[in-house]
Amino acid sequence: MKQGCNLWFGLLPALLAVPLTAAGSPEARLIDCAACHGRISSEWRVSSHAAAYTSPLFLHELEKSADSPRSACSCHAPDFFVNGGIGSAPGRRADSPESGVDCLACHLDAEMVAWSDGQEWMVPHRVCADKRYSQAVFCGSCHTWAKDAAADCLDCHMPGGKGPVTDHPGFDRPADATHRAHRMPGSSDPEFAAGAASLEVRQAGGQLKISLTNLVPVHAFPQIRHRRAQLAVVEQPGGRVLWQETVRLAADSTAGYAVELPGGGVPLAVELRLYPLAELLPDSSLLLAREAVENR
Ligand code: HEC
Ligand code: HEC
Ligand code: HEC
Numbered sequence: 001m002k003q004g005c006n007l008w009f010g011l012l013p014a015l016l017a018v019p020l021t022a023a024g025s026p027e028a029r030l031i032d033c034a035a036c037h038g039r040i041s042s043e044w045r046v047s048s049h050a051a052a053y054t055s056p057l058f059l060h061e062l063e064k065s066a067d068s069p070r071s072a073c074s075c076h077a078p079d080f081f082v083n084g085g086i087g088s089a090p091g092r093r094a095d096s097p098e099s100g101v102d103c104l105a106c107h108l109d110a111e112m113v114a115w116s117d118g119q120e121w122m123v124p125h126r127v128c129a130d131k132r133y134s135q136a137v138f139c140g141s142c143h144t145w146a147k148d149a150a151a152d153c154l155d156c157h158m159p160g161g162k163g164p165v166t167d168h169p170g171f172d173r174p175a176d177a178t179h180r181a182h183r184m185p186g187s188s189d190p191e192f193a194a195g196a197a198s199l200e201v202r203q204a205g206g207q208l209k210i211s212l213t214n215l216v217p218v219h220a221f222p223q224i225r226h227r228r229a230q231l232a233v234v235e236q237p238g239g240r241v242l243w244q245e246t247v248r249l250a251a252d253s254t255a256g257y258a259v260e261l262p263g264g265g266v267p268l269a270v271e272l273r274l275y276p277l278a279e280l281l282p283d284s285s286l287l288l289a290r291e292a293v294e295n296r
């Protein structure tokens, strides 16, 4: 559905606005949004959205799928899709694929007008409003499973960050203002990822009862299939693995496990680890949770 943008200043924008660039030109991706949105830009630069076309995981998948249509996967270097395209997969763009999912892809339409969930104004460039920016359907354009989710993705993935939306000295904004953070934390942030699941362990007779709950009400843990989550019972000290299991929990669900305890009173620990690049770097993991077990 194409949306209108009811700017009351009608024809004035063309005269007043800072032109964001000539539509469709390769220079389009060189526009410096950072000149005025410095904070948001530095957050985006270290996000997986910025690395969507250059990350080792994507390059690996690209190589594997060279003969299939997936090799043209448009979500990693998307063309303009706002104003009409929200909720369906974007087309693939030809210029500068290495800038990944960038500011232009998510905010500009083919006429170089910036869209957001805010108000329609001139600030100094044109801004049009679309409520779907703060809804799951926007994320669902690419994260297709999210299209119909009744969830506030932004609440967890784009929380309010310190500092105003615009930080160019020419615009006098209150220093205590906040902006939607663009770092998009996921499994690359151990502290964030640890919030996804809670681990409970108790000893009952000769058994260890382990229960793992996915605290995220709207998506699986781990969300992406390329990542692996693993529960393990290990000896302390030394870390010899006595039992392990790969886990994948549906949204808002709990899984239970019973493990026979070894005799001899060896102290143990139950560990939950996430292997973010399970196929590429099988030994590289993040420790999300650990519970010590006395085993007496
Ligand atoms: C010359 C400075 C300048 C440049 C360059 C600039 N912006 Fe802006 N932009 C602003 C100002 C000022 C606002 C209004 C927000 C505020 O009051 O601080 C704004 C608002 C926005 C909004 C709406 C925020 C809201 O209120 O919801 C979006 C989206 C946006 N800009 C995106 C971009 C993108 C994408 C680029 C690069 C293609 C860009 N801007 C380049 C100054 C700039
Ligand atoms: C235009 C397509 C597109 C849109 C729209 C989009 N994403 Fe993404 N997102 C991607 C791609 C591509 C990646 C990189 C995945 C990879 O290769 O690891 C990604 C990565 C992420 C990651 C980190 C995953 C990781 O592998 O570290 C999170 C979290 C995320 N997106 C959340 C969101 C949320 C929340 C929204 C809505 C506000 C959103 N995305 C909108 C395409 C998109
Ligand atoms: C209650 C907070 C919460 C909400 C709401 C939420 N997420 Fe997440 N999300 C997380 C956590 C924590 C992780 C990291 C653990 C994992 O990978 O499962 C994550 C992981 C992800 C990842 C994979 C990141 C990676 O690095 O592998 C993507 C993509 C993502 N979320 C997108 C979304 C989208 C889109 C929505 C809205 C439909 C959403 N999330 C709603 C907390 C949340």
Ligand code: HEC
Pocket (backbone or CB within 6 Å): 033, 034, 037, 040, 041, 042, 044, 045, 049, 101, 102, 103, 104, 106, 107, 115, 116, 117, 118, 133, 134, 138, 154, 158, 165, 178, 179, 180, 182
């Ligand atoms: C994956 C899509 C995506 C990418 C990439 C992205 N944004 Fe956003 N941006 C959003 C969403 C979603 C919001 C929150 C809803 C809203 O305020 O419109 C937002 C909000 C904003 C806002 C308003 C912030 C506020 O607090 O009101 C500005 C300004 C902005 N983005 C600029 C940028 C700039 C500059 C870049 C590149 C450095 C960028 N965005 C990259 C999706 C994206």
